[in-house]
Amino acid sequence: MKVGQLSVFIENKSGRLADVTRTLFKSGINIRALSIADTIDYGLLRLIVNEPLAARAALAEAGFTVAITEVLAIEVPDRPGGLANIIDILAEKGVNIEYMYAFVGTSGDNAIVIFRIERLDDAIAVLKEKGVRILSGEELHSI
């Protein structure tokens, strides 16, 4: 149910993002989704890749500080209100969303959105109850 997301600490200086992508490329790792949160001095690059553990090892080897966090990959109907409905479900349950970003591929006609949620197990339970589909790591990587 939960998907491993890599977070890579990068200083705001030219070429650092390229160093990350090149390192992953050399290790044959495919980036499936990413988002960057930044401050003046540094950024956090969040990545969904096909092989999180291998990616972490490769990045650490290249001198990066990397963390793995669990996130949810949720199938979102690709129509008006699709995302709103899911957010409503979480809001009703009082579950906070830390951040979210879109996945590159689709699941049939549906979009996939990566959610970072604070009470992960509560969120999974309520989403399942409401019939929302959450993708596993394998499902996600096979897209």
Next chain:
Amino acid sequence: MYYWNREAECLERGSLDTLRSERLRATVRHAYDSVPAYRKRFDEMGLNPSDINGVEDLSKIPFTTKADFRDNYPFGMFAVPMDRVVRVHASSGTTGKSTVVGYTREDVETWAELMARTLGAGGTTHGDIVQNAYGYGLFTGGLGAHYGAERIGASVVPISGGNSKRQIQVMEDFGSTVLCCTPSYALMLGETAQEMGVDMKKLPLRVGFFGAEPWTENMRTQVEQALAIDALDIYGLSEVMGPGVSYECMEKSGLHVNEDHFIAEIIDPETSEQLPPGSKGELVFTSLTKVALPLLRYRTRDITYIDDQKCPCGRTFVRMHRVMGRTDDMLIIRGVNVFPSQIEGVLMDIKGTEPHYIIVVDRERSVMDNLEVWVEVSPEVLTDEVRALESLERHITEELQSTLGISLKVKLVEPKTIARSEGKAKRVIDRREVYS
């Protein structure tokens, strides 16, 4: 030429030397009798106070260092009971504990005399308005200059440091004629005046006494031009007394050591051998009149040389060249002593930070010192949230500021930013060029 106490400052060398030997004997006896740390060291060496007959026997006396203050924290180096101590000051220690110093009423009087000589050498009289922008508090600068100016009978404006616009406003409105602050703050005030459209040439400000941090001849020229004044260097350290240990006269050619109150020596920092005048080495002080805190051969870690040529001003006191460097890694930032070991200590105590850091000091953004501490982000503290990193950054900043007593910026950096391959890591990048 200006003097506060011409008789003392120009005392004929022979009489001065006799006086110094007499005072040294008394100081050694006082230290031995009243401070267990001194007595223990003398006894271990089989040295007796009676072995010290005069200045020529100085090299027999063991050195005192900052570690002695730490080991005897807070009042263990004091030679009098606390009921005779009327003032306590403190400066940074190399670790969490500060270096604490004390003064009896007589010591405070002596100190005021020495600072009166310092201010007097630049022509300060009872007719002057002294704007004292040294910080007041545990730091000796503020009260040291204050008491000296009061001794002269000048009107003291105890404005303390900071708030540059108000400083200029006061300078203009009160007609301050004398300024006391750090040299970098003097430059800052020059810039502020310019921004405010105040023409310093039209203000009565005439002379400034700048110390508490190293500076260069080049900076002197800048300060003199920016503020349209004469800029004089002053030197002191709290362990020895505070400001007023040595001072420049209008010749602006080295700082006269108040030799009737202190003996200055230069030693080779490696071999500890005394070096002759003109040789560069570590400056060592012995106090001659201090009561609460007699100090025997205190190693300042400052590098300079002594010039024993007679000064055209007529003072018989030898001159020390402006401080040319340090034998340790102490930094002086906005007048505050900072040891890298203090920073390391703070980082070690913060959970999740690695003691991999680098200290960067520059004056690129302003004439004032800018201190940054770069700290490596370890996998243990990294999460997927910027918030967590920001809160870590804030936490480190607060802890460092509270320990060091100065503002600074913490910057989180990637690992290996800080090279540690070639043996001892380079911990400090000082881009200021404060030593000439």
